Amino acid sequence: MLLEVKDIIKSFYGVTALENINIRFEEGIVHALVGENGAGKSTLIKIIGGVYHADSGAILIDGMPVKIHSSFDALKKGISIVHQEYNLVRNMTVLENVMFGKEITGRFGKMDKAAASDYLQKIANKDNIKVDLGKYAGDLSSAEAKVVEILRACCNDMRLLILDEPTAALDDEDIASLFSLIRSLKTRGIGIIYISHRLDEVFQICDRVSVLKDGKHIGTWNTGDIDRDFLIKAMVGREIKDIFPHKASGNNYQNSVILSVRNLSDSSHFDNISFELKRGEILGIGGMSGHGQRELIRALFGAIRVTKGTIAINGEKVAIKHPAQAVKHGIAFLSDDRRNEGLAEQQSVARNIAYPSLKMHSRHGIIKSKAQHALIDDLIMQLNIKLSSQQEIVQNLSGGNQQRVVLAKWLPLKPCIMLFHEPTLGIDIGAKVEIYKILRNLVEQGISIIMVTSDMLELLNMSDRILVFYEGHIMAEYPGSVASEELIMAAASGKPFDIGDKE
Amino acid sequence: MTIAMNAAKAFLQELRHPRRHSAKIIWTVLALLLILIVIVIPEFIHPLNIANVLQQMVPLGLVAIGQTFVILGGGIDMSVGSQISLISLIASTLMTDSIPNILFIVLLCMSCGIICGALNGFILKVFPMPPLIATLCTGYFFQGIAFALHKTSGGYIPPLFKKVLTASWGIISVPFVFYLFVFLLAAFILYSTPFGRRVYALGGNADVLEKSGVSVASVKLVTYIISSLLCSIVGLYLAARLRSGSSHYGDEYTLLSITATVVGGTSMAGGLGGLSGTLAGTILISMLTNVLNNIAFRYNLQSSYYKDIITGILLITAMYFYRKRE
Numbered sequence: 001m002l003l004e005v006k007d008i009i010k011s012f013y014g015v016t017a018l019e020n021i022n023i024r025f026e027e028g029i030v031h032a033l034v035g036e037n038g039a040g041k042s043t044l045i046k047i048i049g050g051v052y053h054a055d056s057g058a059i060l061i062d063g064m065p066v067k068i069h070s071s072f073d074a075l076k077k078g079i080s081i082v083h084q085e086y087n088l089v090r091n092m093t094v095l096e097n098v099m100f101g102k103e104i105t106g107r108f109g110k111m112d113k114a115a116a117s118d119y120l121q122k123i124a125n126k127d128n129i130k131v132d133l134g135k136y137a138g139d140l141s142s143a144e145a146k147v148v149e150i151l152r153a154c155c156n157d158m159r160l161l162i163l164d165e166p167t168a169a170l171d172d173e174d175i176a177s178l179f180s181l182i183r184s185l186k187t188r189g190i191g192i193i194y195i196s197h198r199l200d201e202v203f204q205i206c207d208r209v210s211v212l213k214d215g216k217h218i219g220t221w222n223t224g225d226i227d228r229d230f231l232i233k234a235m236v237g238r239e240i241k242d243i244f245p246h247k248a249s250g251n252n253y254q255n256s257v258i259l260s261v262r263n264l265s266d267s268s269h270f271d272n273i274s275f276e277l278k279r280g281e282i283l284g285i286g287g288m289s290g291h292g293q294r295e296l297i298r299a300l301f302g303a304i305r306v307t308k309g310t311i312a313i314n315g316e317k318v319a320i321k322h323p324a325q326a327v328k329h330g331i332a333f334l335s336d337d338r339r340n341e342g343l344a345e346q347q348s349v350a351r352n353i354a355y356p357s358l359k360m361h362s363r364h365g366i367i368k369s370k371a372q373h374a375l376i377d378d379l380i381m382q383l384n385i386k387l388s389s390q391q392e393i394v395q396n397l398s399g400g401n402q403q404r405v406v407l408a409k410w411l412p413l414k415p416c417i418m419l420f421h422e423p424t425l426g427i428d429i430g431a432k433v434e435i436y437k438i439l440r441n442l443v444e445q446g447i448s449i450i451m452v453t454s455d456m457l458e459l460l461n462m463s464d465r466i467l468v469f470y471e472g473h474i475m476a477e478y479p480g481s482v483a484s485e486e487l488i489m490a491a492a493s494g495k496p497f498d499i500g501d502k503e
Numbered sequence: 504m505t506i507a508m509n510a511a512k513a514f515l516q517e518l519r520h521p522r523r524h525s526a527k528i529i530w531t532v533l534a535l536l537l538i539l540i541v542i543v544i545p546e547f548i549h550p551l552n553i554a555n556v557l558q559q560m561v562p563l564g565l566v567a568i569g570q571t572f573v574i575l576g577g578g579i580d581m582s583v584g585s586q587i588s589l590i591s592l593i594a595s596t597l598m599t600d601s602i603p604n605i606l607f608i609v610l611l612c613m614s615c616g617i618i619c620g621a622l623n624g625f626i627l628k629v630f631p632m633p634p635l636i637a638t639l640c641t642g643y644f645f646q647g648i649a650f651a652l653h654k655t656s657g658g659y660i661p662p663l664f665k666k667v668l669t670a671s672w673g674i675i676s677v678p679f680v681f682y683l684f685v686f687l688l689a690a691f692i693l694y695s696t697p698f699g700r701r702v703y704a705l706g707g708n709a710d711v712l713e714k715s716g717v718s719v720a721s722v723k724l725v726t727y728i729i730s731s732l733l734c735s736i737v738g739l740y741l742a743a744r745l746r747s748g749s750s751h752y753g754d755e756y757t758l759l760s761i762t763a764t765v766v767g768g769t770s771m772a773g774g775l776g777g778l779s780g781t782l783a784g785t786i787l788i789s790m791l792t793n794v795l796n797n798i799a800f801r802y803n804l805q806s807s808y809y810k811d812i813i814t815g816i817l818l819i820t821a822m823y824f825y826r827k828r829e
Contacts, residue, residue: 090774091703091775096704100715109698111696
């Protein structure tokens with residue numbers, strides 16, 4: 001046994017991220033780590049990689065307990081992580097990138113490029129890695145960059161290699177060559193932890209798989225002993241609690257289409273997206289994060305430039321190139337990043353609420369403060385925001401109350417479409433129930449909602465219709481009444497079931 | 504013929520859309536400008552004037568080399584000007600005619616330079632703050648000490664010291680030879696030693712460096728020390744040349760050294776650029792200064808204002824021109 005985590009517990013600000021995790025990673029075994037967003041995979045990896053320190057529990061290497069103090073410490077102990085995101089210096093060559101910290105020098109401290117290149121070539125040959133050492137890192141394809149990062153790991157006498165979503169940006173051919181590299185590393189006895197959302201890859205390349213869910217270790221199996229359905233169930237199998245308001249049974253708005261999006265594309269995140277939004281509907285958008293949902297919802301609000309396609313509101317084509325135009329067309333946006341995109345945290349509730357509607361409440365450029373004050377009081381009552389006064393600083397409010405302040409900010413503008421990105425992120429369960437009620441109220445008033453969320457329960461139980469994104473495309477669309485966790489997970493990992501097949 | 508055409512096309516393409524750092528642009532601009540100047544003011548290439556320009560560019564050239572190290576590492580040194588003034592005053596306050604004393608003061612001044620740079624690097628290590636603010640503050644600090652030493656200019660510099668530091672034979676002069684030596688040494692450090700490569704990585708993606716087990720803070724520290732050490736040499740040189748110290752000698756060098764670096768194609772974001780561009784930037788600025796002085800002399804104008812205006816325009820133009828690179 002190479003590395004073992006034992007009774008690892010980690011919590012952030014009282015929220016448990018990992019609960020008693022026990023997993024053994026062996027030499028020469030490709031060990032997959034799977035789970036939904038927020039299941040605790042990246043926290044566990046960061047603990048093994050020395051970025052975080054566990055609250056309690058132990059890490060054992062070769063059976064001996066060790067402390068891993070920093071990412072460099074992890075490196076010295078033979079643990080290398082290849083992160084999902086690009087981690088090279090673009091304007092330097094592959095050779096230079098790999099050799100930082102272990103440069104070979106000759107007389108007067110002059111670097112010996114020939115010796116370095118020989119040294120690297122030898123290491124590369126072990127695993128049959130082919131890479132042009134003189135190429136600039138910025139000119140490498142995503143696949144080549146991954147290989148270079150693995151080569152860099154190989155130079156550190158690595159024993160355990162952690163690959164975080166290594167195939168996220170690769171095409172099939174690149175994946176095949178990456179897999180043959182992984183197999184070569186495996187035969188040399190290197191242990192590999194493979195994190196991926198793509199379950200087919202897990203069965204293709206991994207020997208063993210561990211499932212994490214809500215910070216708990218659900219189980220570890222040999223991939224030969226289980227099938228895909230079993231794995232999906234292990235990842236999502238949970239009971240639905242009584243926290244969601246009932247969906248309106250009938251639609252009072254005669255299915256009139258308010259927003260229609262045709263062939264919308266941006267430079268790189270989403271491609272050829274078409275859908276319609278009906279009046280008084282909650283349209284949920286699901287999928288693993290990073291598959292274009294974030295960018296789409298911002299593009300609808302004019303915060304990201306689209307390169308192709310049209311947006312029509314009430315049947316009329318509109319140009320939305322800037323958030324100001326979106327607001328003019330009655331679109332409101334509630335970001336997942338309240339701190340940066342939603343609120344001026346250091347300022348009072350009253351000021352925050354007033355910003356978008358300042359013009360409405362001023363005459364000749366001077367704010368009518370009385371009218372504004374009354375309006376804000378009204379909103380605070382209506383949304384049941386708990387405050388001592390309007391002057392309270394937003395930063396001091398709970399997540400749920402902050403989200404309500406963002407809502408209050410938009411309501412005076414009477415939006416017809418509201419875009420929510422992670423409407424209940426960082427909000428505790430009691431406040432979630434309240435937010436869900438407010439969302440239901442809004443759609444009953446005829447407002448339409450698009451909701452991008454990574455919370456599976458929220459997506460299933462709040463949406464009237466669900467779109468599932470995969471690699472910038474809409475992979476599947478399900479009516480809210482039909483959708484299930486299994487259906488969505490399958491579509492989100494690129495292999496949608498046919499609804500007919502399932503039933 | 505077609506080959507030449509294609510080569511010219513490729514060159515123009517490269518000029519318009521430089522892939523990474525290209526000092527070609529600034530050297531081309533420099534060459535064109537030189538031709539223009541020679542046509543308009545033929546006396547510019549008089550050997551005496553050339554010798555003059557080459558000597559005039561030395562202080563700026565030295566400061567700009569240091570500034571290039573700092574900017575390549577993703578920082579900026581706003582304190583160079585006041586360091587130069589401070590060192591010139593320390594030298595002029597303490598120097599006497601005895602040779603051992605002169606040597607001692609030179610070493611003392613260089614040590615002071617190293618301390619100034621270490622202070623900048625240390626502050627940035629302990630308090631993570633924008634280097635612009637940190638060095639602006641230390642700059643005021645150094646300037647304050649300089650004022651305390653002497654309100655304007657004064658002190659004493661032995662004639663021997665001036666004689667040695669400004670000796671010249673035709674076009675060749677001690678300062679220029681010294682500058683060439685420093686330039687080549689700096690180029691060797693930047694391009695051929697691990698430290699130099701780490702400076703580029705520091706500005707390009709410090710995370711990579713950290714994860715390779717290289718101390719990011721110490722690489723940064725050394726870039727600021729290099730900058731300050733060169734400032735102290737410039738302070739000594741200016742004190743020798745003018746045979747006094749002054750709390751204003753360094754004033755212009757902060758913005759000029761940044762301009763020379765940026766005009767030479769080094770990215771303000773760090774990690775991209777190099778010394779060849781900075782050399783061209785230095786020559787460009789010195790040439791323009793010389794020409795402005797010439798014109799001002801002819802028409803009896805105050806040239807220093809125009810120089811300030813042109814420096815500002817040059818820096819903004821360069822930033823605009825280079826903005827689209829990664």
